[in-house]
Amino acid sequence: MTSSIEIYDTTLRDGTQGHGISFSVADKLRIAERLDAFGVQFVEGGWPGSNPRDIEFFAEAKNRTFTHARLAAFGSTRRKDVSAAADDQVQLLIAAGTPVVTIFGKTSPLHVREVLQTTLDENLKMIADTVRFLKANGKFVVYDAEHCFDGFKEDTPYALATLHAAEKAGADIITLCDTNGGSLPNDVAALTRLAVGELRVRIGIHTHDDIGLGVANALAAIEAGATHVQGTINGYGERTGNCNITTVIPILHFKLNTRSVPPESLPQLTELSQFVDGIANLRPNPRLPWVGEAAFSHKGGTHVNAVAKVLSSYEHVDPASVGNTRHVLISDLAGRSNIVMKAKELGFDLSADTAHLKTMLAAIKDLEHQGYEFEAADGSLTLLIRRVLSKARAPFTVDAYHVSMRSEGGTSVCEATVKVRVGDERAHTVADGDGPVNALDAALRAALATFYPQLQDVRLTDYKVRIIDSTTGTAATTRVLIQSTDGVAEWGTIGVNENIVEASLQALVDSLECALIHTAAAGA
Numbered sequence: 125m126t127s128s129i130e131i132y133d134t135t136l137r138d139g140t141q142g143h144g145i146s147f148s149v150a151d152k153l154r155i156a157e158r159l160d161a162f163g164v165q166f167v168e169g170g171w172p173g174s175n176p177r178d179i180e181f182f183a184e185a186k187n188r189t190f191t192h193a194r195l196a197a198f199g200s201t202r203r204k205d206v207s208a209a210a211d212d213q214v215q216l217l218i219a220a221g222t223p224v225v226t227i228f229g230k231t232s233p234l235h236v237r238e239v240l241q242t243t244l245d246e247n248l249k250m251i252a253d254t255v256r257f258l259k260a261n262g263k264f265v266v267y268d269a270e271h272c273f274d275g276f277k278e279d280t281p282y283a284l285a286t287l288h289a290a291e292k293a294g295a296d297i298i299t300l301c302d303t304n305g306g307s308l309p310n311d312v313a314a315l316t317r318l319a320v321g322e323l324r325v326r327i328g329i330h331t332h333d334d335i336g337l338g339v340a341n342a343l344a345a346i347e348a349g350a351t352h353v354q355g356t357i358n359g360y361g362e363r364t365g366n367c368n369i370t371t372v373i374p375i376l377h378f379k380l381n382t383r384s385v386p387p388e389s390l391p392q393l394t395e396l397s398q399f400v401d402g403i404a405n406l407r408p409n410p411r412l413p414w415v416g417e418a419a420f421s422h423k424g425g426t427h428v429n430a431v432a433k434v435l436s437s438y439e440h441v442d443p444a445s446v447g448n449t450r451h452v453l454i455s456d457l458a459g460r461s462n463i464v465m466k467a468k469e470l471g472f473d474l475s476a477d478t479a480h481l482k483t484m485l486a487a488i489k490d491l492e493h494q495g496y497e498f499e500a501a502d503g504s505l506t507l508l509i510r511r512v513l514s515k516a517r518a519p520f521t522v523d524a525y526h527v528s529m530r531s532e533g534g535t536s537v538c539e540a541t542v543k544v545r546v547g548d549e550r551a552h553t554v555a556d557g558d559g560p561v562n563a564l565d566a567a568l569r570a571a572l573a574t575f576y577p578q579l580q581d582v583r584l585t586d587y588k589v590r591i592i593d594s595t596t597g598t599a600a601t602t603r604v605l606i607q608s609t610d611g612v613a614e615w616g617t618i619g620v621n622e623n624i625v626e627a628s629l630q631a632l633v634d635s636l637e638c639a640l641i642h643t644a645a646a647g648a
């Protein structure tokens with residue numbers, strides 16, 4: 125490892141400005157502790173001057189111990205024409221009790237004149253006074269130069285004067301911010317190089333992803349001499365988001381041979397990403413670099429064949445090095461290697477010369493042709509492989525069902541009747557639901573509950589319907605994908621039919637059969 129780069133996480137401040145992101149105080153504390161354990165150097169907890177929740181967060185955080193990370197409170201330079209000490213927002217930064225305070229100030233003359241509506245000189249004083257006041261109160265001060273790259277383009281001498289004002293007043297780090305996220309890597313590199321040459325303090329970089337260059341711009345600044353990078357987990361943030369540090373951290377480690385977080389934390393990266401998504405109640409983005417579910421997926425037969433022989437042939441690093449896993453996708457592009465690797469992933473021991481392989485591949489290709497899509501339906505695929513391998517009898521069969529629907533005074537009522545058979549025993553149940561599939565699910569579950577009480581814990585977490593052949597209108601084939609969980613495992617199942625209820629029933633039956641396999645395995 126050569127040099128070292130500081131990671132400054134702003135998931136709890138800039139990240140919370142993102143679409144659909146909201147954290148309670150307890151959420152923020154959990155994330156802060158997790159980031160600390162992971163080993164980032166700074167955790168920005170919030171802006172005490174902007175909302176009471178952040179004040180509460182800092183009050184709670186005082187009772188916690190952080191090992192790796194130093195907690196930062198975020199705010200702005202003092203208001204114009206008052207002293208820093210007389211500014212309530214600045215006083216709240218002191219009251220937050222954090223070792224680090226980060227303040228942003230204006231770099232662009234346009235913003236000073238039009239937004240702050242003050243003079244260029246007063247802006248320099250606002251920066252210097254605030255930094256000096258915070259330093260006098262014993263804080264480690266990070267100065268964020270807002271709209272820095274735009275400011276440099278507009279008036280380079282003035283932009284530099286703002287940075288000098290912060291440095292002279294004692295700022296410990298000066299961060300160049302691409303607040304609007306529209307800069308290009310070449311410009312970011314050139315201006316960072318200029319700032320690094322002019323100033324003696326550590327230079328940081330804070331970028332946004334508005335044109336898809338958040339990470340690229342941060343790396344350009346690092347190449348030009350910045351040694352502190354700000355960003356968020358999974359790239360959360362306003363508009364299209366901030367620089368994604370779950371991308372930056374492994375690039376620094378694996379591609380630039382530069383130290384940031386402790387190397388032993390890297391295998392926890394995927395878990396960290398999913399943990400934060402979990403708290404934010406967001407479905408993880410499968411296409412995220414390094415940590416996304418699809419980051420190390422192999423679909424085409426030739427790729428999978430090559431990966432089976434030499435792992436590095438289609439993988440830039442070992443997925444386990446960032447805590448991710450290799451996934452083999454099954455589709456009509458699949459070859460024998462896909463099936464063998466997928467079967468291994470699902471816990472079956474197959475080899476390329478297993479006798480049943482040809483039957484399996486033919487069955488999968490035929491079903492895919494009919495409209496099945498096993499990529500999102502591991503559960504159904506597991507059942508298919510089991511049926512071919514063991515010719516095991518299904519744990520239950522649905523002998524008959526009936527679904528009816530009527531409308532009464534503006535509300536619709538659905539009722540389903542199901543007859544199931546388990547061995548020689550039969551059950552016959554009726555249930556209501558707020559839709560035909562819901563009613564069918566309730567009836568089926570009630571019928572099976574007498575035989576398999578463990579099915580009570582199974583829940584549907586997602587239900588997706590897609591029309592596959594749109595040329596035939598309402599007679600088109602319907603594909604139903606169901607995602608289910610028993611609170612521990614999660615699995616996907618699929619049904620395909622011209623009739624949406626029939627397709628749903630297939631997916632439901634597969635889902636419950638998978639649940640029985642899972643509970644049997646868990647009990648073993």
Ligand SMILES: [Zn+2]
Nearest residue numbers: 138303330332
């Ligand atoms: Zn920002």
